[in-house]
Amino acid sequence: MTRLYDDPASFSEDMVEGFVAANPGYVRQVPGGVVRAERARRGKVAVVTGGGSGHYPAFCGVVGPGFADGAVVGNIFTSPSAADALSVARAADRGAGVVFSFGNYAGDNMNFGLAVERLEREGVRAHNVVVTDDVASAPDAERSKRRGVVGDFVVFKVASAAAEEGYSFDEVVRVAEHANDRTRSLGVAFDGCTLPGQDHPLFEVPDGRMGLGLGIHGEPGVSERELPSAAELARILVDGLLQEAPQSGGTVTAILNGLGGTKYEELFVVWRTAAKLLAEAGVEVVAPEVGELVTSLDMAGCSLTLTWLDDELERLWQAPADSPAYRKGNVAISPADPEEAADEVPEPVQQPVVVAPAPGQATAERVRQALHAVGALLEGAEDELGRLDAIAGDGDHGRGMTRGSAAAVTAADESAGQGVGPAAVLVAAGDAWAAKAGGTSGVLWGAALRSFGDLLPEDREVAAGDLVAGAAAALAAVQRLGRAEVGDKTLVDAFVPFVEELRSGVDGGAGGAQAWDRAAKAATSAAERTAELRPRTGRARPLAERSVGTPDPGATSLAMVLTEVGEVLGQ
């Protein structure tokens, strides 16, 4: 919903004022809208777009060299008056006439129609190019009754580029009408938008449903159906447009447009499939746009627009433009390296495989077994760790630990099979863990395994002191990367007492397995005591306070792993 405004009655005026203040190099305000800050050369046909506001970047966002000469700005979703259109046209005219282009809506037809009559009475050539791209709003036989939606953007761009190239008035009108004739759009909506100062949306779509063919202000659509996957939606849009295509195959440009509340990432996921489907249908796509070009405030929904191009339309679509919200082409920046093709990226250096002596291979095998035990343990504990993490975090700790340890097991199997020592096995396992687990726990566990492994000997059996040195190195790596201290409610709270207890046990003469076992018990107690703590913030949610009373999932999983490793050591 629209939350930020001062006076709802002057929302559009306030918006234009802020827009001009942000873009003084591009536009200046005139009664009824905006025109270019620097007037175009005398004798150029002026192209003026416009309509109700609420559709930014359409329409005032595309005023500038290579694009529109002016934009008439109405109130939200409301046609500007004929006087507004007249005012902007007079300011934009350079002596060669004014071509208005806008989407087919009753109010705009009337007001721009009146403006054309008045301009002609004043001796200024003027003509309206009315865009009719929305295939859902009328059958093909009644194309002139179709609404204008995102096809506006293509028609404006083509007409503007033609005028910039020096086309005559009649030729600008011809190519703009030709572009409209070759353009089709189909849209869907998932939810309506709420106007400034209103407390209910213009229309609503039930949760989990989708309106097919809805207009950009919530006009009636073709049907309502269950919300599809991104791939299914891509098929609905592509199939719907190809049925209405002016030809089979061919070259198109495409706009996959978000209405405001459906975001870039979602649009790219849809485009992934749409691009494949168009290629499969033998349609070549040139210079597509995926983003927000014609919005409806924060309405949730999107649409696909295809324009079948010939050489002229392709040249005009690709021509340079420089406006507040749309820039294209010819930016002069230091050139790419001409001597190197794009695909010549060097391969990463492969570490050579160094076969270890027998004691090292034996240690590596113990490490591999321990990793297998840890992997099985964490798989079984995934749900429990997830529940702990959901109290204060996003609940993915269990899944991250399971994915990380499973990847480590696979990497350790492969690595140990090559006859390497424990360091190489743990480096491979740690890298795999970090790569697959993601997030902070992945990188900490990856670094811990690497650092621990670096201190295990290859030429003799592992002694108790090696375990102390390895554990201390792993803790140091975790603290260096994570910058956590004891008391911050992280795995460090269990790790520090573990290393202290392990060291004091070994210093006191205990065997490695025995000392490890006692240290793991200390870690378990310490992990339980983290329930009393409040986490330090970072990426934590405001829910963090809730975690008081629950032990830290990272400390808990560390204590569980250390206990499990202790059992392997004791075997």
Add this chain to the structure above:
Amino acid sequence: MTRLYDDPASFSEDMVEGFVAANPGYVRQVPGGVVRAERARRGKVAVVTGGGSGHYPAFCGVVGPGFADGAVVGNIFTSPSAADALSVARAADRGAGVVFSFGNYAGDNMNFGLAVERLEREGVRAHNVVVTDDVASAPDAERSKRRGVVGDFVVFKVASAAAEEGYSFDEVVRVAEHANDRTRSLGVAFDGCTLPGQDHPLFEVPDGRMGLGLGIHGEPGVSERELPSAAELARILVDGLLQEAPQSGGTVTAILNGLGGTKYEELFVVWRTAAKLLAEAGVEVVAPEVGELVTSLDMAGCSLTLTWLDDELERLWQAPADSPAYRKGNVAISPADPEEAADEVPEPVQQPVVVAPAPGQATAERVRQALHAVGALLEGAEDELGRLDAIAGDGDHGRGMTRGSAAAVTAADESAGQGVGPAAVLVAAGDAWAAKAGGTSGVLWGAALRSFGDLLPEDREVAAGDLVAGAAAALAAVQRLGRAEVGDKTLVDAFVPFVEELRSGVDGGAGGAQAWDRAAKAATSAAERTAELRPRTGRARPLAERSVGTPDPGATSLAMVLTEVGEVLGQ
């Protein structure tokens, strides 16, 4: 919420695939992210940005000449792994080292930290520039603990432009850290976002409230308060940042950034006041950006970022860039007219005042009186007409008619005072009505008044036949512009029987006032009968069906006005 996805587990990978498919001229995919499609010249320092995804255009949207060499793309709001960072860095490196720049978050620090260690082991110079711009996340004395939010964008841009200019590795690092040192951000959130496949948002802000200082993933803020007006919000953000400024006054660049669900129009309304407040504080703003540069899916909220510029930072911020989502500068398009200054827009031609003979002035006075009566009538009927219109429309018909007729009264007073005839008074009144009422009813009423007035005589008293001719001309103008037929549930349903009854009465010998009165009664009955009709669609909402049972507000107001005019004629 995020509605469009295929498999939530592969959302980021699918997104990158679609992003690359849409921008093959700019980027290509490598494991862990994207790099430029055409590699930069050998010897250029590589600048690599990155972090969790969900922030488009940050970070993959800014890869291209003049901007980043590569972007590391993690899962939604999750740090990419060190292996991802390493992979992108290796592909981006041109032999002069890699500068990573990213926002200060634990996971990113760890993973990019590990990547730097590995790159240096491989003999590649590497360094992390960690952005710390969010003033809400730590006090000034602990600036290095602050989170990185939209300041990322400025620091990336400056570092990238420096690398493009040929700065050495150390110099790129220096100027990037300098940019970070001069950058401050403060943000607010109104609502959280929901991740793909999740059914509840990451966090929520109660309706009508605002979280001040929330991080871009919903981390804890400074306080929660009532939702302010746009102007109040501008003051909160500007004051909050000026308190943290590295200097008083000076020159800044600014980013007023929308998080995804707070749209362009709202941001421009906020910028309108923010620009004034900065100017009042003696801060000069250069090349600001108002829009979506660092989003958080469709989170509702926005932030203001200020970077205090010196000559070097200003040059680098303004330097040309050409990337999928951000282009700047140097577009070569036909130049503006050098001979004409921007402010030389011709004034519209003023119609000369033609004083009418006495009978015309008398008719003009009657017209003026009738308009006063209509204005008073419509002011009293505003609420009733609004209620009728709210059934199927947006409820603004009453307000539009009141605003339009009030403007017409003022214009008629002014015009009649100059001694002109009825045509000139009605042209002035009609133009004012159309300009102030907005929407379709405004333009129809404006045209109707104009057309009616054109047929009133100036050199004699008005005869009954003049009224018939005027009414028929007004109806013709309404039908030509509105393209409505009888039965479409518009004012035409009342207007057609009015003209027919008026004509048949006058043809039958009735006086003008008597025939008008009978015709107005026919119009009133016809307006009531529109309750049985279903409106034709157009800009109507899906609610249109609901209007069956309610008379059309346009037909109703026309009948009311005609009845009132009849009373003036009868006096």
